[in-house]
Amino acid sequence: MPRIRRELCNKEICACSIFGAMNRDAERFTGAGVMKAIANMHVRGNGLGGGFAAYGIYPEYKDYYAFHLMFTGHSIADRISAKKELEAFLALKFDVVYDEEIPHGDEATVSDPPLVWRYFVLPKKQGEESLLSDGDYIVGKIMWVNTRIENAYVFSSGKNMGCFKGMGYPEEIGEYFMLDKLYRAYTWTVHGRFPTNTQAWWGGAHPFSLLDTTIVHNGEVSSYGTNRWYLEMYGYACTLQTDTEVIAYAADLLMRRQKLPIEIVAKILAPPIWDAIDRMNEKEKKLFTTLRMVYAPLLMNGPFAIIIGQTGRMIGLTDRIRLRPITAATRGEMFYLSSEEASIRLISPELDRVWTPNGGEPVIGELNSMRKV
Amino acid sequence: MKSFVFPEFQITRDEEKCGQCRGCERQCSFGTHTYDPVADRLISDEYKCAGCQRCVIFCPKNAIVVRPTPSFYRPNASWSREKLDDLKKQAETGGVILTGCGCDKPFRIYWDHIVLNAAQVTNPSIDPLREPMELRTFLGAKPDLMDISVKEGDVEIKTKLSPNLMVQTPILFSAMSYGAISYNAFRSLATAACKSGTYFNTGEGGLPREMREEFGRCAIVQVASGRFGIDAEYLNCAQAVEIKVGQGAKPGIGGHLPGEKVSLAVAETRMIPAGTDAISPAPHHDIYSIEDLSMLIYALKEATNYEKPISVKIAAVHNFAAIASGIVRAGADIIAIDGLRGGTGAAPKVIRDNVGIPTELAISSLDRSLRSEGIRNRCSIIAAGGIRCSSDVIKAIALGADAVYIGSAALIAMGCTLCQKCYTGKCNWGICTQDPRLSGRLNVEIASERLSNLISAWSHEISEMLGGMGINALESLRGNRDHLRGVGLYEWELDVLGIKGAGE
Numbered sequence: 001m002p003r004i005r006r007e008l009c010n011k012e013i014c015a016c017s018i019f020g021a022m023n024r025d026a027e028r029f030t031g032a033g034v035m036k037a038i039a040n041m042h043v044r045g046n047g048l049g050g051g052f053a054a055y056g057i058y059p060e061y062k063d064y065y066a067f068h069l070m071f072t073g074h075s076i077a078d079r080i081s082a083k084k085e086l087e088a089f090l091a092l093k094f095d096v097v098y099d100e101e102i103p104h105g106d107e108a109t110v111s112d113p114p115l116v117w118r119y120f121v122l123p124k125k126q127g128e129e130s131l132l133s134d135g136d137y138i139v140g141k142i143m144w145v146n147t148r149i150e151n152a153y154v155f156s157s158g159k160n161m162g163c164f165k166g167m168g169y170p171e172e173i174g175e176y177f178m179l180d181k182l183y184r185a186y187t188w189t190v191h192g193r194f195p196t197n198t199q200a201w202w203g204g205a206h207p208f209s210l211l212d213t214t215i216v217h218n219g220e221v222s223s224y225g226t227n228r229w230y231l232e233m234y235g236y237a238c239t240l241q242t243d244t245e246v247i248a249y250a251a252d253l254l255m256r257r258q259k260l261p262i263e264i265v266a267k268i269l270a271p272p273i274w275d276a277i278d279r280m281n282e283k284e285k286k287l288f289t290t291l292r293m294v295y296a297p298l299l300m301n302g303p304f305a306i307i308i309g310q311t312g313r314m315i316g317l318t319d320r321i322r323l324r325p326i327t328a329a330t331r332g333e334m335f336y337l338s339s340e341e342a343s344i345r346l347i348s349p350e351l352d353r354v355w356t357p358n359g360g361e362p363v364i365g366e367l368n369s370m371r372k373v
Numbered sequence: 374m375k376s377f378v379f380p381e382f383q384i385t386r387d388e389e390k391c392g393q394c395r396g397c398e399r400q401c402s403f404g405t406h407t408y409d410p411v412a413d414r415l416i417s418d419e420y421k422c423a424g425c426q427r428c429v430i431f432c433p434k435n436a437i438v439v440r441p442t443p444s445f446y447r448p449n450a451s452w453s454r455e456k457l458d459d460l461k462k463q464a465e466t467g468g469v470i471l472t473g474c475g476c477d478k479p480f481r482i483y484w485d486h487i488v489l490n491a492a493q494v495t496n497p498s499i500d501p502l503r504e505p506m507e508l509r510t511f512l513g514a515k516p517d518l519m520d521i522s523v524k525e526g527d528v529e530i531k532t533k534l535s536p537n538l539m540v541q542t543p544i545l546f547s548a549m550s551y552g553a554i555s556y557n558a559f560r561s562l563a564t565a566a567c568k569s570g571t572y573f574n575t576g577e578g579g580l581p582r583e584m585r586e587e588f589g590r591c592a593i594v595q596v597a598s599g600r601f602g603i604d605a606e607y608l609n610c611a612q613a614v615e616i617k618v619g620q621g622a623k624p625g626i627g628g629h630l631p632g633e634k635v636s637l638a639v640a641e642t643r644m645i646p647a648g649t650d651a652i653s654p655a656p657h658h659d660i661y662s663i664e665d666l667s668m669l670i671y672a673l674k675e676a677t678n679y680e681k682p683i684s685v686k687i688a689a690v691h692n693f694a695a696i697a698s699g700i701v702r703a704g705a706d707i708i709a710i711d712g713l714r715g716g717t718g719a720a721p722k723v724i725r726d727n728v729g730i731p732t733e734l735a736i737s738s739l740d741r742s743l744r745s746e747g748i749r750n751r752c753s754i755i756a757a758g759g760i761r762c763s764s765d766v767i768k769a770i771a772l773g774a775d776a777v778y779i780g781s782a783a784l785i786a787m788g789c790t791l792c793q794k795c796y797t798g799k800c801n802w803g804i805c806t807q808d809p810r811l812s813g814r815l816n817v818e819i820a821s822e823r824l825s826n827l828i829s830a831w832s833h834e835i836s837e838m839l840g841g842m843g844i845n846a847l848e849s850l851r852g853n854r855d856h857l858r859g860v861g862l863y864e865w866e867l868d869v870l871g872i873k874g875a876g877e
Contacts, residue, residue, distance in 0.1 A: 219496075220495050220496040222492065222496055222843040222844050223848075223849030223850075224853070224855055225852065225853030225856065226848070226850065227849075230749075233744055233749060233750070257518075258518050258519065261521075261523050264523075264528065274505075274507055274509050287528055290519070290530055290534060291519075292848075294519050295519075296511070296848035296851070297750075297848065299846055299848055299849050300849075301844045301845060302844065302849075303497060320845075
């Protein structure tokens with residue numbers, strides 16, 4: 001019998017800056033503002049990772065899943081061979097309507113960029129797989145690519161949205177992908193990274209995403225090992241060597257597959273403490289006791305502040321004892337989330353409301369009307 | 374026949390200090406000390422000494438020292454003194470050598486080769502004196518998915534949940550039956566469990582009727598192969614029912630409570646005639662395969678109206694993980710695994726010291742096997758056998774256990790010194806005896822206080838270690854092997870434990 005190998009996956013540890021901006025009227029705007037805001041938190045990163053998630057950027061392909069692929073490897077040949085292998089797989093499992101290299105600026109401004117490509121696809125389900133929902137089918141295929149095809153990583157896979165990320169300061173990544181010129185989105189989330197581990201790589205930058213859910217995260221998940229085994233039982237393979245991945249998969253499991261509302265999901269990821277639960281009325285007590293009992297392995301422990309992006313929604317959440325606070329603000333139809341208030345003030349000096357949510361309390365911004373998306 | 378085995382212990386009495394109070398004579402149930410009125414001094418027969426240290430601790434003048442005898446056979450790496458002594462005893466008696474307590478052989482103790490993590494810089498450590506630190510644990514099956522309906526902000530849970538046990542700290546008292554241990558010891562465990570927000574396990578000897586109302590709320594009742602003391606009230610007064618298939622100290626072996634220990638009260642509780650031997654067969658005579666076990670599990674669920682989790686306790690043996698996964702599929706809500714070092718009141722020494730695998734390896738492989746089959750949430754794991762301190766508990770949980778059972782540790786808290794003479798029924802500490810003169814030595818109030826102190830001390834220590842790792846809820850450590858590293862272990866051992874080596 002083959003010996004089961006040790007669980008040698010590494011998780012990286014990092015501190016970070018996060019920022020999010022959303023127009024609740026679905027007016028789309030370029031990435032210039034968020035690039036300026038995140039640059040203001042420059043010292044919270046160390047140039048080893050930055051990334052963006054943008055919603056509403058592919059209106060002309062809004063019915064297709066937009067796969068962003070990263071082909072890494074030391075040589076050009078490695079990258080080309082990964083791409084060939086990936087395309088053979090895509091041809092088998094998907095209908096690809098359009099594909100192109102993601103446009104970018106001068107390669108000299110960032111270090112060691114991989115080949116980054118996008119594919120607009122529809123699932124081509126065959127046999128037993130036709131019983132699966134699109135989401136389950138795609139998630140399964142992404143997990144397959146990320147674990148089986150060497151040097152190929154799907155890092156974005158939603159409809160009418162996309163992630164852009166890499167090694168460098170976030171403002172450099174923004175310039176590299178020309179986010180201030182080429183794309184207009186109604187929600188932008190951004191991340192500047194400070195990994196303590198120097199072996200940073202392009203795939204390890206935030207945001208982490210699965211279908212249209214993206215996560216940018218500041219903090220360290222000390223419950224990573226527990227979260228990971230639970231998610232693995234549901235078919236999620238943690239391959240990106242970072243703890244943020246588990247939050248993205250947990251959000252996918254709870255929100256997409258189990259269809260739980262975000263208010264409940266927040267209480268699973270950052271539940272109230274038992275002392276508080278014991279003081280609740282019978283009905284709430286039963287609900288929260290059950291949630292903690294059933295979803296104990298999905299409690300995210302350790303300090304974190306996250307911004308979850310989804311189609312039509314942006315959500316901020318901190319750990320339950322608020323070891324990493326987040327600032328929320330509104331101005332007209334604009335809704336902001338940021339590690340620091342100064343960054344919000346930089347791009348919107350006047351604000352209607354600014355507040356620091358309590359630990360474990362989600363702040364949810366939703367589009368006023370989904371039709372505009 | 375003259376015995377060729379020399380005494381295990383040497384007793385020295387400081388005649389200057391000794392006041393001839395004869396306390397040692399009264400304390401020793403083995404008759405080691407006798408008073409010589411002519412010489413006005415106490416004489417010790419070292420052949421009778423069990424090394425339990427009762428006389429040493431209770432000597433008002435601190436005049437007695439009991440130490441391992443300096444006598445020796447010619448040293449021989451192969452023929453150790455224990456081997457020679459055992460062989461001689463068998464040559465003299467022709468019998469099986471009995472013993473008590475858990476395996477004392479130098480098999481590797483993995484707890485001592487695993488180190489814990491702590492948070493530095495990127496993740497603040499948490500001070501449990503300032504911040505909440507949560508050890509509350511639920512034992513039982515959890516659903517794969519939860520169906521929730523939300524109507525105008527009103528959340529309703531539609532999934533029917535299995536019953537779970539709630540413990541305030543992940544430490545439960547392991548199965549020790551009334552009959553094997555004294556009434557006072559049994560009652561002390563029950564009292565402490567209720568006080569500490571945890572559970573005691575009745576073992577297979579029933580639950581005395583007068584205790585059911587008061588202590589049922591913190592009892593796990595056991596159904597073992599002897600089926601002693603079982604009626605509908607017994608099953609329903611408790612919070613969970615455990616089917617005992619095996620015991621770490623004696624996998625594959627049944628139990629035998631000699632008639633001398635079956636007093637009137639024990640007989641009534643066990644529902645057998647007084648003075649008769651209480652024999653638990655090696656197998657359950659109605660379980661010869663997994664589907665038979667499933668029938669018993671569901672019979673007990675029927676008998677308790679599906680309101681109580683059903684636990685199945687098995688000994689950790691070579692292929693137990695696959696068996697355990699079958700047991701989960703057969704309907705068990707909790708799997709209790711008892712490892713190589715699990716204790717006993719009486720077992721053949723050859724079995725105790727040679728059968729089974731260490732708990733640490735067992736926890737990890739069971740957790741992994743249930744995870745790989747995607748059914749880890751369908752049961753809880755309670756690990757037993759050789760848990761000695763709070764760090765053993767926390768390591769067990771990081772290896773994948775939901776909670777632990779402590780047996781020997783609880784007895785030690787009450788006074789036990791692991792002299793391994795439990796099977797004689799002469800326990801000087803009043804724990805493992807039915808002799809009213811001896812069991813009266815154990816004061817329920819004091820013993821239960823010692824037990825709840827132990828639970829409280831370990832819980833505090835667990836909180837400190839958790840906070841140090843930057844975790845404020847125990848559930849975030851469960852199966853979280855990232856927080857463990859091995860020191861001085863072979864590659865295969867690290868593989869089985871699923872942990873990295875230190876520095877990796």
